[in-house]
Amino acid sequence: xxxxxxxxxxxxxxxxxxxxxxxxxxxxxxxxxxxxxxxxxxxxxxxxxxxxxxxxxxxxxxxxxxxxxxxxxxxxxxxxxxxxxxxxxxxxxxxxxxxxxxxxxxxxxxxxxxxxxxxxxxxxxxxxxxxxxxxxxxxxxxxxxxxxxxxxxxxxxxxxxxxxxxxxxxxxxxxxxxxxxxxxxxxxxxxxxxxxxxxxxxxxxxxxxxxxxxxxxxxxxxxxxxxxxxxxxxxxxxxxxxxxxxxxxxxxxxxxxxxxxxxxxxxxxxxxxxxxxxxxxxxxxxxxxxxxxxxxxxxxxxxxxxxxxxxxxxxxx
Amino acid sequence: xxxxxxxxxxxxxxxxxxxxxxxxxxxxxxxxxxxxxxxxxxxxxxxxxxxxxxxxxxxxxxxxxxxxxxxxxxxxxxxxxxxxxxxxxxxxxxxxxxxxxxxxxxxxxxxxxxxxxxxxxxxxxxxxxxxxxxxxxxxxxxxxxxxxxxxxxxxxxxxxxxxxxxxxxxxxxxxxxxxxxxxxxxxxxxxxxxxxxxxxxxxxxxxxxxxxxxxxxxxxxxxxxxxxxxxxxxxxxxxxxxxxxxxxxxxxxxxxxxxxxxxxxxxxxxxxxxxxxxxxxxxxxxxxxxxxxxxxxxxxxxxxxxxxxxxxxxxxxxxxx
Numbered sequence: 001x002x003x004x005x006x007x008x009x010x011x012x013x014x015x016x017x018x019x020x021x022x023x024x025x026x027x028x029x030x031x032x033x034x035x036x037x038x039x040x041x042x043x044x045x046x047x048x049x050x051x052x053x054x055x056x057x058x059x060x061x062x063x064x065x066x067x068x069x070x071x072x073x074x075x076x077x078x079x080x081x082x083x084x085x086x087x088x089x090x091x092x093x094x095x096x097x098x099x100x101x102x103x104x105x106x107x108x109x110x111x112x113x114x115x116x117x118x119x120x121x122x123x124x125x126x127x128x129x130x131x132x133x134x135x136x137x138x139x140x141x142x143x144x145x146x147x148x149x150x151x152x153x154x155x156x157x158x159x160x161x162x163x164x165x166x167x168x169x170x171x172x173x174x175x176x177x178x179x180x181x182x183x184x185x186x187x188x189x190x191x192x193x194x195x196x197x198x199x200x201x202x203x204x205x206x207x208x209x210x211x212x213x214x215x216x217x218x219x220x221x222x223x224x225x226x227x228x229x230x231x232x233x234x235x236x237x238x239x240x241x242x243x244x245x246x247x248x249x250x251x252x253x254x255x256x257x258x259x260x261x262x263x264x265x266x267x268x269x270x271x272x273x274x275x276x277x278x279x280x281x282x283x284x285x286x287x288x289x290x291x292x293x294x295x296x297x298x299x300x301x302x303x304x305x306x307x308x309x310x311x312x313x314x315x316x317x
Numbered sequence: 318x319x320x321x322x323x324x325x326x327x328x329x330x331x332x333x334x335x336x337x338x339x340x341x342x343x344x345x346x347x348x349x350x351x352x353x354x355x356x357x358x359x360x361x362x363x364x365x366x367x368x369x370x371x372x373x374x375x376x377x378x379x380x381x382x383x384x385x386x387x388x389x390x391x392x393x394x395x396x397x398x399x400x401x402x403x404x405x406x407x408x409x410x411x412x413x414x415x416x417x418x419x420x421x422x423x424x425x426x427x428x429x430x431x432x433x434x435x436x437x438x439x440x441x442x443x444x445x446x447x448x449x450x451x452x453x454x455x456x457x458x459x460x461x462x463x464x465x466x467x468x469x470x471x472x473x474x475x476x477x478x479x480x481x482x483x484x485x486x487x488x489x490x491x492x493x494x495x496x497x498x499x500x501x502x503x504x505x506x507x508x509x510x511x512x513x514x515x516x517x518x519x520x521x522x523x524x525x526x527x528x529x530x531x532x533x534x535x536x537x538x539x540x541x542x543x544x545x546x547x548x549x550x551x552x553x554x555x556x557x558x559x560x561x562x563x564x565x566x567x568x569x570x571x572x573x574x575x576x577x578x579x580x581x582x583x584x585x586x587x588x589x590x591x592x593x594x595x596x597x598x599x600x601x602x603x604x605x606x607x608x609x610x611x612x613x614x615x616x617x618x619x620x621x622x623x624x625x626x627x628x629x630x631x632x633x634x635x636x637x638x
Contacts, residue, residue, distance in 0.1 A: 088609035091583060101546065101575045105555045142554055157341045159350060159360050161568040164556055185556070186576050197613050198573070223612040249554055261543045263582040267590055268604070 050175060052121040052135065052206060056213055056235035060116060063231075067114060071192045075277040076290030085194055085224035086289055090271050092193025095255075095264035104249035106142040106164040108187030110202045110219045113233055115141035117245055135170060135177075140245040148179050155182050162198050177206040189219070189229065194290075197223035211237040226292050284310060347385060347392040352560050352568060354510025355485050357396060362389050363412030367514035367562045369507055371485020374402035375424070377443075378505045378514040379564075383415030390423055400425045402484060405491060406447035406471060407503045407516025407564065409454040409462065409531075417469040421445050446480060447471035448493050450501030450532065461530065478503075494518050497541040498525070498564075500532025504541070506548060514562045515545060519574070521566025524607070524614045524626040525581055527633060535585050535633040542578040549574060580610050588630050598631050 060067060073094070076086060096102055107115070117140035124134040124147075137146040148170040155167055166184035170177055181202040189196045200221035207214045213235040220228050266272075278288040284306045293299050342348040342361060349368070350358040359366040363382030366389060368375055375397060381389055393401070401424025406414050424443030450459070452474035457464035480491040487509030494502040498517035505514040517526055518541040527533040545561060549571035552558035561569040569577070587606040596604075607615060607623055615623040 082612065084609040084612055091609065096579070099575075101551075101555065101571060104551070105572060144554075154340045157348070157350065157360075159358065159365075159567045161557075161560060161570060162573065164554070185572060199613065247554070261546075261578075261582075263579045263586075265579075265583050265586075267587060 050172060050177075050208075051123070052177060052208060052213065053123055054121060055238040055241040056119045056121065057238045058114070058116065058119070059234040059236065062233060063114075066190070067116065071190050072277045072280070073192050073273040074271070074275070075192065075288055076190065076194060076294075077283075077288060078295050079190060079194060079290040080225050080227045080229055080292035080295055081189070081194060081290050082224055082226055085189075086291075087268075088195050088224075089193035090274060091265045091268070093264040093266055094192075098254040098258075099262065099264070100251040100253070103251040103254070105187075106144060107191075108184050108196060108200075109144075109146060109165045109168075109181060110184065110196065110200065110217055110231075111188055111191070112139055112141065112144065112165075113204075113215060113217055113231070115139060117141035118238060118241060119235065120241075141247065143247045148177075155180075166202070175208070177204075179204040179206070189221070189224065195224055197221050199223050200225075213237070283307070345385065345388065347388045349392050349396055350568075352510070352512050352562060354507065354512060355487060356507050356510045356512040356514075356562075358562050358568060359389060359392050361385070363415060364407075364410065364517070364564050365514075365562055365566075367505070367512070368393060368396070369485055369487075369489070369510065370397045370399070371487075372399065373485050374399040376482075376484050376489065377401055377404045377420055377424075378562075379407055379413045379516065380404055380416030380420045382412040383417075383419060386416045386419040389416060389420065401443050402427070403482065404443050404445045405503065405505055405514075406445060406451055407505065407514065407518075408499050408501055409447070409451040410499075410517065413516070413564070414451075414455065414465065414469060417445055418466065421472075422468070442468075442472075444473045445469075445471045446473045446475065446491060448478070448501040448503050449474040449476045450499070451503075452501075454499075454501060454531065492544075494537065494541040494544060496532055496534045496537030497527075498533050498538065499528050502541065504545065511550075511559045512562065513545060513548060513559065515564065517564035518542070519545065519561060519563040519566075519569065519577070521563045521569060521573070521577070522614070523565070523616065523621050524584075524610070524623065526621050527626070527629040529629055529632055529636075533629075533633075534637070535581075535630045536637060539578070539581055539585060542574060542581060546571065546574050546578055580614070584610070585630060585634075588627065589634055592631065592634050598628060601631060602627055 074090065076089060120138040122136045123132045124136055125131060126133050133149070133151040135148040135150060137148065139146065144165055146165045146168055148168040150170050153169065155169065160183060162183045162185045164185055166181040168179050168181040170179040184198065184200055184202065186198045187196050188194060196219065200219055203218045205216040215233045215235060217231045218228050219225065275285050278285045283303070286306060287294060287303055293302070347359050347361050350360070352358055355369045355371050357368050357370065359368060362385040364379050366381050367378040375393055401420060404417060404421050404424070406417065421443045422441065426442060426444055452471040453459045454462040455465045456470050475491065478491060478493045482489040487507055490506040490508065492504050492506065494504055502516055502518050504516060504518055518538065520526055525538045527535055527538055549559035549561065551571045555572040557570055559571060561574060563569060584607055588601055591601045591604065602624060607627060611623055617623065
């Protein structure tokens with residue numbers, strides 16, 4: 001079995017502040033000429049300044065510590081998670097990923113956006129009218145293709161199957177492409193056991209400034225999040241895109257001699273890594289356990305108090 | 318911060334508005350959903366109804382609660398003008414068999430051999446297939462279950478299985494799942510279409526419904542989910558391939574079954590651990606062994622609450638001691 005490269009993601013006050021700032025006061029916005037606004041009611045081929053067609057590569061600086069190799073175990077800082085989500089994560093044993101049916105699982109679309117792969121946008125046009133009826137987004141990581149319907153069609157009923165990428169519809173709001181996605185499979189919000197349920201929905205905003213694109217992701221999950229969770233990513237338009245990253249996954253028996261139908265997990269209180277991250281970073285365990293308040297800048301004040309009022313856990317040398 | 322909240326809030330509202338565009342049928346409407354191959358899902362008439370359509374006619378898995386049978390038949394007629402040939406019950410719950418008689422009566426039986434009188438006299442109704450425990454619960458042989466009118470009874474019960482049919486150019490396996498939701502559960506595998514109709518061995522809207530009084534058990538339920546997992550093959554990257562129509566809720570594939578199975582095993586093991594520590598049912602409930610799944614599958618009211626599920630698991634584990 002070959003696994004795709006790890007993804008990462010983060011929720012932090014920085015991200016939330018960025019959402020509030022974009023696009024009006026973004027440094028990028030000032031650096032680039034502001035594109036003309038396109039009316040929602042305007043029909044006909046999309047002018048080039050509104051097209052996202054082309055291959056985009058991600059900047060990788062944002063939340064770098066969570067990307068590549070992935071997050072540390074039991075680090076839930078900055079995630080607006082429910083108590084149930086935390087309990088599930090503390091039960092999660094990374095060995096779960098050795099179970100054959102888990103080995104080839106793909107990251108869900110709200111998580112996929114931080115993949116270190118190329119993203120190729122193309123347009124699907126009605127052959128007669130040449131109107132754009134859909135945008136197609138090919139994501140190299142896991143070789144996934146998203147179709148973003150632009151023709152106003154309805155989302156499927158609740159009983160329809162769910163997929164890794166979900167069902168997406170989009171519309172231009174001025175020069176911003178806004179995409180709404182439903183029917184996403186259960187997946188990760190953070191790849192250390194923090195789950196996103198199959199009832200989560202996603203709103204995205206794609207904002208292009210010349211050869212730079214900012215991507216804002218807002219996840220709403222009535223099961224595992226107490227409030228919307230926001231991430232941002234920046235991309236650059238690639239000038240040269242040779243080759244392709246393919247993902248051909250075939251599950252194998254990774255651990256021989258294991259019982260069939262096993263489900264690796266920790267019983268309550270038996271997770272041996274529960275305070276590993278907190279000790280390593282020298283922060284209170286309560287902070288490592290996340291929750292909405294750890295997402296906001298104000299939490300720094302509480303963190304200071306927590307660190308003063310309780311015995312600090314020394315950082316590992 | 319207010320500006321930030323406004324941006325996020327507006328987006329959430331936009332999402333909510335867009336969500337209302339989903340094509341959920343109004344109450345009382347039955348809209349067929351093409352699963353794949355020859356198989357369709359008919360939701361909204363009690364338990365999910367699965368139909369297989371082809372030149373030979375219609376195979377119906379579960380008949381719904383009987384309150385919307387006219388709409389069910391109309392939905393089938395939109396798909397085909399071929400006759401209903403067979404009805405299969407996955408269990409004896411009223412929301413699965415309530416429409417038995419009316420739907421079977423709308424179909425035909427194919428009778429072989431040379432007969433006296435007019436053959437149409439014995440072609441008036443489709444056969445109804447079910448496991449014999451379901452048959453016995455419906456005809457009053459098993460005490461404690463409400464007896465159904467004879468016209469609703471299975472006409473073609475099986476005891477061991479799998480019972481095999483071949484309709485509409487594909488093999489159909491009817492497989493008994495012992496002691497899961499009840500003692501009479503069947504799952505139905507449409508082999509060429511690659512669709513399984515799972516009955517209440519799988520409910521994607523609730524915790525597993527374990528009817529202890531009618532022979533269900535937590536281990537039987539887990540065995541049933543593992544059986545479903547073994548039967549499914551993902552098409553690509555753990556997605557698609559074999560689809561499963563549950564007794565209630567949305568269409569699943571292998572990965573969806575996997576997550577559901579994982580959940581049931583984890584909860585079973587948590588409760589088992591506490592049983593081994595001689596905790597009482599109330600003490601076990603106080604630990605909230607289902608907390609991480611309650612927002613998705615739990616309920617505090619209705620026919621199957623979280624408390625009822627925990628109690629069923631607890632009693633099932635005690636009985637297996």
